[in-house]
Amino acid sequence: MISIKQFFKWCSILATLITLSTNFYIYTYPSAYPAKCSWYCAEEGPEFDASSLSIFAQAIYYTKRYLKDVYEQNVIGVEPPKGSEDGGPEDVHIIAFGDPQIKGIWHGTDYNTRLDIYGNDYYLGHIVSVMQQRLKPSHVAVLGDLFSSQWIGDSEFYNRTSRYLTRLFHRDTSWIESVRDRQHDDNGLYKVQWMEWGQDLNKQCEAEKPWDLEFGYSDVHSWDHNKEDYLFINVTGNHDIGYSGDTTYQHLARYAQLFGKDNYWIEYDRDTDHPWRIVVLNSLLLEGPALQPEFLDITWEFLTQLAERNFEGSTVLLSHVPFYKEEGLCSDGPHFDYYPETYESEPYKSNLLRSQNHLSKEVSDEVLNLVFFNNKPGIILTGHDHEGCKTYYNKDFDTNTWTASKQPTSELAIQEITVRAMMGEFDGNTGILTGHFDRSTSDWHWHFKLCPFMVQHIWWVAKIFLIVTVLLWSITFFL
Numbered sequence: 001m002i003s004i005k006q007f008f009k010w011c012s013i014l015a016t017l018i019t020l021s022t023n024f025y026i027y028t029y030p031s032a033y034p035a036k037c038s039w040y041c042a043e044e045g046p047e048f049d050a051s052s053l054s055i056f057a058q059a060i061y062y063t064k065r066y067l068k069d070v071y072e073q074n075v076i077g078v079e080p081p082k083g084s085e086d087g088g089p090e091d092v093h094i095i096a097f098g099d100p101q102i103k104g105i106w107h108g109t110d111y112n113t114r115l116d117i118y119g120n121d122y123y124l125g126h127i128v129s130v131m132q133q134r135l136k137p138s139h140v141a142v143l144g145d146l147f148s149s150q151w152i153g154d155s156e157f158y159n160r161t162s163r164y165l166t167r168l169f170h171r172d173t174s175w176i177e178s179v180r181d182r183q184h185d186d187n188g189l190y191k192v193q194w195m196e197w198g199q200d201l202n203k204q205c206e207a208e209k210p211w212d213l214e215f216g217y218s219d220v221h222s223w224d225h226n227k228e229d230y231l232f233i234n235v236t237g238n239h240d241i242g243y244s245g246d247t248t249y250q251h252l253a254r255y256a257q258l259f260g261k262d263n264y265w266i267e268y269d270r271d272t273d274h275p276w277r278i279v280v281l282n283s284l285l286l287e288g289p290a291l292q293p294e295f296l297d298i299t300w301e302f303l304t305q306l307a308e309r310n311f312e313g314s315t316v317l318l319s320h321v322p323f324y325k326e327e328g329l330c331s332d333g334p335h336f337d338y339y340p341e342t343y344e345s346e347p348y349k350s351n352l353l354r355s356q357n358h359l360s361k362e363v364s365d366e367v368l369n370l371v372f373f374n375n376k377p378g379i380i381l382t383g384h385d386h387e388g389c390k391t392y393y394n395k396d397f398d399t400n401t402w403t404a405s406k407q408p409t410s411e412l413a414i415q416e417i418t419v420r421a422m423m424g425e426f427d428g429n430t431g432i433l434t435g436h437f438d439r440s441t442s443d444w445h446w447h448f449k450l451c452p453f454m455v456q457h458i459w460w461v462a463k464i465f466l467i468v469t470v471l472l473w474s475i476t477f478f479l
Helices: 004-032 055-076 111-135 154-168 174-182 194-205 249-259 293-307 361-371 456-478
Strands: 092-097 139-142 216-218 231-234 264-268 276-280 314-318 336-338 353-356 378-382 389-396 401-405 413-418 430-438 443-451
Touching: 004 055, 004 111, 004 456, 092 111, 092 314, 111 154, 111 430, 111 456, 154 174, 154 249, 174 249, 194 249, 194 293, 293 361, 314 430, 314 443, 361 389, 361 401, 378 430, 378 443, 413 443
Parallel strands: 092 139, 139 231, 216 264, 276 314, 314 378, 378 413
Antiparallel strands: 092 430, 264 276, 336 353, 389 401, 389 413, 430 443
16 A cells, blocks of 8 residues: 555656646647648648558657657757748748737636636737747737727726736836826826827818828838837727727727727838738728717728828738628628617617628728729738638629639639637637748739647646646655
8 A cells, every 4th residue: 555655756746747748738839730830931842641641650740740840949949931042022921819809807706717817818928929939920910809898998908908918918018007107097097088089180180181190101120129029010809999889089099099000001112123011900990880980981091091002012901800701601601780779778879880790792892992902912811700711802803893702713812811719719829921922923922821729728737737746746745
């Protein structure tokens, strides 16, 4: 019969093995899918299909592939391919995250929920850290729904922004703290001065068009070169500012103050033979009926000015709500919901737009024509549909309309990637977009991959067993 000390010793050894294996995996998980979790390389061939091998042979093949990639990434330190061997520009490297939807903690929130929310923040932050360290991207984009609800007060919006920036994306928050120091209530809590913000916005829009709203940037590679070597981009989602029937000056003002503009373009290498641009579009404020119709006017003015740029390069469009597609092409089909004519709790919202799965067909056609006015190839990244989807929008040049399909069917076919959510229940995904300039065609080509992690329970097991292992060895030592 074994002694109590021997029992705890064996338990400690078992816990140590579980701790080492799970923690090794969560910090190296992209090596389990090396092709999916790496940048596209123009020289790479099709991935080897091991399905014809026996189960034992498959296990050996995947284990060797996994360990080989771990060695290359963490021991040798393989640098991401630049893609400029043919004399062209370096590849564009963008990682994209869909719908983190971080939740809030209230005074009445129970401790289990608090722990779950705390862990979820760091689970999402773990994905960001691992992928940034592995890929060293030039751009990091979050495609909307940063938070789980737009129905929160200013101080809670600030709290979630602080958590989002520090726990998920490991960014400095001193600048938003300075904003809070300037704008706060009697208790020192952040309170946006939305009336002042709205008056300034309306004053700019009282002038004759084109409105000077400073939509454009050129060759921006970081918002803070002293602290970051990539560009951090956030897109408005319905859970951040609401659908157009909900969006108030307060919603939009605090988003603009803490996250920046909701509509803008960044042009890169405009005066070269390889120009390209990023277009960030607030797709929540494109159609209504809207609570504040002037917000729609501003978004359409942005699109008009965008088309008038006469830009000759390729476009990466970042948005939240996907474009119109028929039922069956993606998990979400077309759906619009409006507030009822008699809406007693908020009568001023009567008949306004309450929610939407896609943009309408008419709006989709108009936006696509304005964004891809130059008929150059490009790509669209959206969020909203948590399941994710890949679709092509094919242009009919006779009617200037676009039709969605699973395969390109037109001379100009723009792929839309709805990036699968990074939430744990959807496997913690990272979208990987590579832009490669082909000298032979003088065009940018865009290649997208989806790198999954695993449900959040594996991350929890790794962290919990680390604590359990320390406790078990401590008990064993003192017995």
